[in-house]
Amino acid sequence: MPRGVLDKTFEPKHKEDKWYQYWLKHDLFHAADETRNKPFSIVIPPPNVTGMLHMGHALNNVLQDIVVRTRRMQGLNTLWMPGMDHAGIATQNVVEQELARGNLTRHDLGREEFIARIWRWKEKYGGVIINQLKRLGCSCDWERERFTMDEGLSKAVREVFVRLYRDGLVYRGDYVINWCPRCHTAISDLEVEHKETNGFIWHIRYPLAEGEGEVVVATTRPETMLGDTAVAVNPADERFRGLVGKKVVLPLMNRVIPIIADGYVAMDFGSGAVKITPAHDPNDFAVAERHGLEIISVIDGSGRINENGGGYQGQDRYECRENILRDLAENGYLAGREPYLHNIGQCYRCKTDIEPAVSKQWFVRTKPLAQEAARAVAQGRTRIIPSLWEGTYFEWLGNIRDWCISRQIWWGHRIPVWYCPCGEIIVSASDPDRCPDCGSGEIKQDEDVLDTWFSSALWPFSTLGWPEATKALKTFYPTSLLVTGFDILFFWVARMMMMGIYVMGEVPFRDVYLHALVRDENGEKMSKSRGNIIDPLEMIDKYGTDAFRFTLAAYTAQGRDVRMSEERIEGHKHFVNKIWNAARFALANLADYEGAASTRPGEETLPNRWIRHRLNLTIREISRHLEEYRFNEAAQAIYQFTWREMCDWYLELIKPALYGKGTPDERIATQKTLLEVISQTLLLLHPFMPFVTEEIWQALPGGDTTSIMISPYPQFDETREDYEGAEKMAACMEIIGAIRNIRGEMEIGPAARLKVIMSSPDEGRRASLSQTASHVIHLANLESFVITCDPEEPRGSVTGVVTGGRVIVLMEDTLDLDRKRAKTEKELARTEKELIQVERKLANRDFLSKAAPAVIEKERGKAAELKHKHLILEGTLKKIKGLQIAPPTGGISDPAKAVHAQ
């Protein structure tokens, strides 16, 4: 596109790819390992390799890009580290589904072949999301792109595991873990979703083994009774006094089990007696440990009853439940049931009901790590924004339980542990070929892989090259900021804190900004099943990336969900169009601008002074908002400035000067300011709307072809404040507003040129207003504009009250008295109401003695102004009434008489 020319309309489709390629070609996203400039770094929350861009990604990455682009323009050595997560279970699921279409399972292929298959899948289909991020305009340093399973990161994973093991922070043992019968793997507590479900509590009779009597137990899961090894009651429970130590017969199984006493049992719940199934309930497991009970697993890895379940073997756990209930009832063991609302744990991946099961797994001892992670935030070494999440963070870390990190799947980092038949356990970062103890070559590596989040926890330093002491690591760690959704505060953020501090001895990031979830316009979570998904790419196709990005930013208020609606995006497409057309207007009027013409400050026109002042303040406002991650406020500020101030007022105000209605100097001065204002506005807009701003930027006259991406971000400059000029302009704008208001209310079309008198008793004000008279004439479309001290309102006029005076619009024969009366009455009523309020305040002695002086002063000023306004309006209304009651013959033609007749 040649300089100085823009297409009639902005076509995002054509321009977005062009500029993205341009930025790539000029290597503008790349951060140097070392520069003199202060570093700024963000690591991307790595999307799953199977991921497709959804609203959550879009929001997350647009916010990051806004910060990154701003910092880069501010001259920091800015790194946005991109990459992807191997997403263990999710990815394995995808490839297994693919196999299932050919009626194959991973076991048919074998481990090695299956993993090879996943890698091939990854090369072919994985990472679609990376290109989608590019469409969002993300300015990641793609040369550094990493993958959690790549060589370097795998090395980091092993290294950390070994360290943790040596420090006694990783251990292996048999515990009740959360087992997903569909994924066939253990999952961590965090990966269990709790779903409220209507169920029942069944009461079951367990007869005493000796003598008469029974104990009634209460349970929500009767099928687990197959694995019961005790019945527990509270030691203080009178009802069971004398029974503790006796035995009961487990119905249907005819196994004799003891009655034990344990404080864990609540006396006021259920029947007061709890069946203990150590293999399938974490609490029962703990009870069993305390009492040395037998542990009998009765449910296998697929959720079926195993060989310990007697006649129920082979049945699905829920099918078995029905059968057991039937059998219990038939044999008189069922004492009753009551409806019960409780929570059932489900696998967060596949929504299958979790089966708690005893199993040998690897765990991270989290307590010591969590303490440090909490301390770091408490000491302010890392800031959590918005701070209300701090409480949640501390709460979780304070009650943290050990982290089960082994997974019985194949896709992931295989646990770097080898077992020798001699009993030796080898934990090593590199593959050993024989047992260091007995020298045997028969060693076998642990079959399990690590939880995906284990490698994610290392992301801030593993991506920078750790365990190598790279320059990048030195420069960019700790990272400056992490931007992510609050939903992974525990999954990811807390664990990065733990690992970062443990491995690096320093927190992984200075600031953590937690953004909200994106919901649909009804506030519901977007999901495929609800069918309420808004596809970001579809929005981009329809409205352009810039409009879409701006929308995301504009509605990201801290601590609140983002409710996405298509209409909002459309609205911001209009904003893009507005910017585009403002630029076209500017370019058309800058065609002959030679630049750098000497402008003496004294010749600066008021509109120029005003807009510069406003721009300067807007720069400060936006910078402050961005500094504190108030994206919505920053977006609103730039929107208001661009549209309401620059377009609505400034561009209209300067048209006469540009069209040569003033002096040549004025014209050049105005061109200079126009170019400056447009440029600065584009710079401010760029982080939000990278594409349209670049397109315009490169068409601007004068400058070189440096990308806007690396042009300096505007800075607030105290010395450029100009309240005097701004106030003069504001007074002029108020008058224009008052005249327009009268025009509207009196229903005078915009084409009619009006005669207006501006009356003010203040000589200074009159002088100042005369400076801006031409603007009033132009923007209010006047035939004449007279400034006078004469308070007389000519007959047939309509008056508007402004600060320090009034504007009188001459209507002559077009005056509609009813309208005028209605308008005046309405305004009078409003003024009266306000005046009463203010006067009541000023009459209050407590107010006068206790309120801040500035507040009182303000109220006094307000009172004076309102009184003045009230007086004028009253007078006007009186006159109108006089005219209206005048005899028909007199009418408007003889208003003076009518007035005096009153």
Place this chain on the structure above:
RNA sequence: GGGCGGGUAGCUCAGUCGGGAGAGCGCCACGCUUACACCGUGGAUGUCACAGGUUCAAGUCCUGUUCCGCCUACCA
């Protein structure tokens, strides 16, 4: 069970230090004025969930109530 957030215009939501209730969209009226009808100008619209309290002054601070939403949790 514990914790957090929210209830402000028809809709979706801002509102930072307690001091004259705002925006966008929608709606009404008038206008195609040579950047833009994806536009301009003007206009209408509020029991700031409810009840108390603190204060000269409360959408804003405190207490309680209520209705939504979310997170978290080993009473079977």
